[in-house]
Amino acid sequence: MIAAVRDAHKRLGRVQALRGVSLEVHEGELLALLGPNGAGKTTLVSLLVGLRAPDRGEVRLDGRDPREPAARRVLGMTPQGTGFPPALKVREVVELVRAHYPDPLPTAEVLARFGLEGLAGRSVQALSGGQARRLAVALAFAGNPRLAVLDEPTTGLDVESRRSLWREIQRFKQGGGTVLLTTHYLEEAESLATRVVVLDRGRVVAEGAPEAIKRRVGLKRVCLRAAELPEWPEVERREFEDGRYTLWTADADALVRRLVQSGVAFSDLEVLPVSLEEAFLAVLDEEEER
Numbered sequence: 001m002i003a004a005v006r007d008a009h010k011r012l013g014r015v016q017a018l019r020g021v022s023l024e025v026h027e028g029e030l031l032a033l034l035g036p037n038g039a040g041k042t043t044l045v046s047l048l049v050g051l052r053a054p055d056r057g058e059v060r061l062d063g064r065d066p067r068e069p070a071a072r073r074v075l076g077m078t079p080q081g082t083g084f085p086p087a088l089k090v091r092e093v094v095e096l097v098r099a100h101y102p103d104p105l106p107t108a109e110v111l112a113r114f115g116l117e118g119l120a121g122r123s124v125q126a127l128s129g130g131q132a133r134r135l136a137v138a139l140a141f142a143g144n145p146r147l148a149v150l151d152e153p154t155t156g157l158d159v160e161s162r163r164s165l166w167r168e169i170q171r172f173k174q175g176g177g178t179v180l181l182t183t184h185y186l187e188e189a190e191s192l193a194t195r196v197v198v199l200d201r202g203r204v205v206a207e208g209a210p211e212a213i214k215r216r217v218g219l220k221r222v223c224l225r226a227a228e229l230p231e232w233p234e235v236e237r238r239e240f241e242d243g244r245y246t247l248w249t250a251d252a253d254a255l256v257r258r259l260v261q262s263g264v265a266f267s268d269l270e271v272l273p274v275s276l277e278e279a280f281l282a283v284l285d286e287e288e289e290r
């Protein structure tokens, strides 16, 4: 285990941002922290990286208090916000971060991997939003750390930049690195994460592999083309768009049998799992009802 939080509580001003959160980050995993705005993700990350201390509970990074500089040597992170030292060029910012680590990646490699070669001599103030974001993520990897902590790494990036960043994140993980990331893109968590933790109002409300969280919701999607379908008891929810029905059901087998027995003409039948996004919304709905 490379990092752990046990029963952490944190109050920020009048807000109880964390209410007893426990979390372990295991070596080699890619853990995605999900949750709606204000759930406490950034606060939790700030405890793990030693920027804040919990009011109650314990935080460990590589077995030590993350507020000790020596503990943070295992850690690479995206800077909070995009506040780079203003007078520096891109290459200089990369070199500044590398200088803090015993075995960093070569500067040229950092620049190349994150599509920054053409920008090496550019002042950080003259970067576009997307370029600054790529630099921020590159800095998390520049020191060749054991744990990379990425707070919303791909927010504001175009599709191509997002995909190329995903490739770099995966490459780091394949090389044995551990990643903790927060994201609002469920698709990102679904394609990258080995494990997902969902926070809501300062608590962990769901945890597991993306597949397990989807199973917990217990529904499947049955999709088909048909002119009109009767109401069936197995169907929890239905949508009709462009001649195609999507039916959400807890028992896809029973629904398909019903469909065939009904004699309704249909085509293009597919049975699909729910997406992580649908599962995420269902988990938050359950919490809301509690």
Ligand SMILES: Nc1ncnc2c1ncn2[C@@H]1O[C@H](COP(=O)(O)OP(=O)(O)OP(=O)(O)O)[C@@H](O)[C@H]1O
Residues within 6 Å of the ligand: 012, 013, 014, 015, 016, 017, 035, 036, 037, 038, 039, 040, 041, 042, 043, 044
């Ligand atoms: N410095 C602060 N002072 C007072 N309240 C704060 C402070 N920082 C955060 N909060 C509050 O603490 C709660 C948790 O915030 P946090 O930034 O951890 O959430 P988040 O899950 O990262 O949200 P988002 O998805 O919007 O980034 C929110 O209600 C937020 O308004």
